[in-house]
Amino acid sequence: MAEDATAKLGDVQIDEDTETQRIDPWTVSASKAVNYDKLIAEFGSNKIDSALIERFERVTGRKSHVFLRRGLFFSHRELDQILTLHENKKPFYLYTGRGPSSGALHIGHLIPFLFTKWLQEAFDVPLIVQMTDDEKFLWRDISLDELEKITISNIKDILACGFDIEKTFIFSDLDIMAQSRAFNRTVLKVRKCITFNQVKGIFGFGESDNIGKISFPAIQATPSFSASFPQIFGNAKNVKCLIPCAIDQDPYFRMTRDVAPRLGFVKPALIHSQFLPALQGAQTKMSASDLNSSIYLSDTPNMIKKKINKYAYSGGRDTIEEHRKYGGDCSVDISYQFLKFFLEDDDELAKIEKEYSSGEMLSGELKKRLIQILQGIVKTHQEKRSQITDDIAREFMRPRKLKYTY
Amino acid sequence: MAEDATAKLGDVQIDEDTETQRIDPWTVSASKAVNYDKLIAEFGSNKIDSALIERFERVTGRKSHVFLRRGLFFSHRELDQILTLHENKKPFYLYTGRGPSSGALHIGHLIPFLFTKWLQEAFDVPLIVQMTDDEKFLWRDISLDELEKITISNIKDILACGFDIEKTFIFSDLDIMAQSRAFNRTVLKVRKCITFNQVKGIFGFGESDNIGKISFPAIQATPSFSASFPQIFGNAKNVKCLIPCAIDQDPYFRMTRDVAPRLGFVKPALIHSQFLPALQGAQTKMSASDLNSSIYLSDTPNMIKKKINKYAYSGGRDTIEEHRKYGGDCSVDISYQFLKFFLEDDDELAKIEKEYSSGEMLSGELKKRLIQILQGIVKTHQEKRSQITDDIAREFMRPRKLKYTY
Missing domain, CATH: 3.40.50.620 (HUPs)
Incomplete structure (x- = not known):
């Protein structure tokens, strides 16, 4: 070897x-x-x-x-x-x-x-x-x-x-x-x-x-x-x-x-x-077999909202006062980690990181932004998926010459 | 298990x-x-x-x-x-x-x-x-x-x-x-x-x-x-x-x-x-990778004759005199073993066993009979094989419903 x-x-x-x-x-x-x-x-x-x-x-x-x-x-x-x-x-x-x-x-x-x-x-x-x-x-x-x-x-x-x-x-x-x-x-x-x-x-x-x-x-x-x-x-x-x-x-x-x-x-x-x-933290990956650890592509907007609010591990402080004083910890905050994957705007991400770390942004506000984004991604996915007919799937699965540029 | x-x-x-x-x-x-x-x-x-x-x-x-x-x-x-x-x-x-x-x-x-x-x-x-x-x-x-x-x-x-x-x-x-x-x-x-x-x-x-x-x-x-x-x-x-x-x-x-x-x-x-x-004895089976141990289906009559005469392990005695006196040992004689597989006539096989064991039949005579039989089997095989065309082989290899009696 x-x-x-x-x-x-x-x-x-x-x-x-x-x-x-x-x-x-x-x-x-x-x-x-x-x-x-x-x-x-x-x-x-x-x-x-x-x-x-x-x-x-x-x-x-x-x-x-x-x-x-x-x-x-x-x-x-x-x-x-x-x-x-x-x-x-x-x-x-x-x-x-x-x-x-x-x-x-x-x-x-x-x-x-x-x-x-x-x-x-x-x-x-x-x-x-x-x-x-x-x-x-x-x-x-x-x-x-x-x-x-x-x-x-x-x-x-x-x-x-x-x-x-x-x-x-x-x-x-x-x-x-x-x-x-x-x-x-x-x-x-x-x-x-x-x-x-x-x-x-x-x-x-x-x-x-x-x-x-x-x-x-x-x-x-x-x-x-x-x-x-x-x-x-x-x-x-x-x-x-x-x-x-x-x-x-x-x-x-x-x-x-x-x-x-x-x-x-x-x-x-x-x-x-x-x-x-x-959702519970970065010790493991999102798993299809753990319902509460995952945002499914079939989830409704309301399910996404509930799961993020209930389960997404927060790097925020125990009280608003403490949070304002010490700020949140982006390095362990799952909502922030998810935004790193799914929020395309670099400037907005930087702003969120700054404001959350300083305590200016609260956990609930951070989660709210993530919920919006995930709801959008899942909705778009569901729309696109509904357009994939059996015929389209079969065509992708048909062994055939694929097109090259060179 | x-x-x-x-x-x-x-x-x-x-x-x-x-x-x-x-x-x-x-x-x-x-x-x-x-x-x-x-x-x-x-x-x-x-x-x-x-x-x-x-x-x-x-x-x-x-x-x-x-x-x-x-x-x-x-x-x-x-x-x-x-x-x-x-x-x-x-x-x-x-x-x-x-x-x-x-x-x-x-x-x-x-x-x-x-x-x-x-x-x-x-x-x-x-x-x-x-x-x-x-x-x-x-x-x-x-x-x-x-x-x-x-x-x-x-x-x-x-x-x-x-x-x-x-x-x-x-x-x-x-x-x-x-x-x-x-x-x-x-x-x-x-x-x-x-x-x-x-x-x-x-x-x-x-x-x-x-x-x-x-x-x-x-x-x-x-x-x-x-x-x-x-x-x-x-x-x-x-x-x-x-x-x-x-x-x-x-x-x-x-x-x-x-x-x-x-x-x-x-x-x-x-x-x-x-x-x-x-051919050399019953300690192992005939092997395709040992040229001298095997009678191939492609062998000529002369090759079969030579290999049996030269390599087939004999249960006969060292001299004709001893053989006539003590008889051959069918239990180790490879030519006799082969006749058990390939000589269809039960009466003739019994006769050969009796005559070889008593010394009446010599090793050379036993081998001669085996050579005749194997030459016949191989010749018939070669004729039948020559009639198996690619088309016939392909038809046997075609997945299809096979005929049942019941």
């Missing part, structure tokens, strides 16, 4: 006062707020610094996305190489994905997709979206028939983000496995390169895990390689790929990057996001 | 004088001749006794096949239930398979297929034949492109045995995985039921084995369940299956039988054959 895939997961002690965190594809849990700098060190990725953001803006000719300029997409692998490809008008593609979950998606689920949509526009490149319905079947107590319905429903939520139909292919693993020799071939090749010891080290699998789970990582690796999609890429068998994803998915792609050269494939590049925290 | 799949493989000490043997899907090796009674005890299968053979003949109205009446198919699981189904005119199907190998097949490879063809005629039922090209890719240093060619070539050899085109479906794993949602679904369900610990116990897999190998047993299990083939069985989702195979494949099906009830599927029945020994 090469350098980076040997990083082990587990409860990592990260500084003197026994701050601990466990981040893997199935767990996001920290004793304090998730420490992202420590994650970069642990995973061996690179921090996205201001020079890289400037280069990004120069190369694409666009102001960087709010997620990028505010450090929410904070870590990368070979993003510089992607910028060079774009500069030289060489092809590459985007790949992201989602494990379909029952019930509605929450606003945290939108983050990689909103950013990916922006990347697709900025770079004008094809995008492949993988729905890991097989993963959910292996990890959850759910039937394959139920999963089929859930997957389509999740796909409509994703497509509501506004992807380019001429440049986007979205598929379920159960579909593509039963459709594509090329996809199956890559899966088999990847599996041949990876031992149980390696998935044990990378993902923490044990001897009592089922062999479906143990062999699953190859499925998530496979869309990183353009040879898996001859219908999309034709004879271009080694197009580089950029994967926007939350940092907890990095173990899959450390493994993928290790395997790539042994298969004669180019390594995928990555750009990692932080997690949208749970 | 239920009773039978917990039997462990490995070097099993089987009696006082430290006779050892290791039999698994990848190894057949014994310090003396393979001890089949001990295998039955170790694997927990049942011996096929004369009462069962008589019932077989009564139920099918046919004299039993030479492999059955001479004890070469010697062990079973629930064969009695299959006979009851046939008696009651209830449906079942046959499933067997082969890991495609480069070069020509040898006469040992014919054994399960010759017997399966006879079973198909005797029972008049559908047959499914799996080509585990994916397995060969995972275990061998061979490309998927090479394997595609080898698989088709192997399929032609199998079809030369004369299967009924209206009742036989033959497929490669790489094909069916990319064709059938139902097949993939069963694979995933089986994988969800089996842990690493279990495949470690059943197959001896270790932590440094690749995750393709570790997850492969689910692929060999899947054709045991009719729900995996809706195109063939329509709505009959739980048709019982009888698997004719060499005893070294039993670990796969012990596992399959354990998994079946948890998936709501009926357990497959089995009928196990002994191995055709290597």
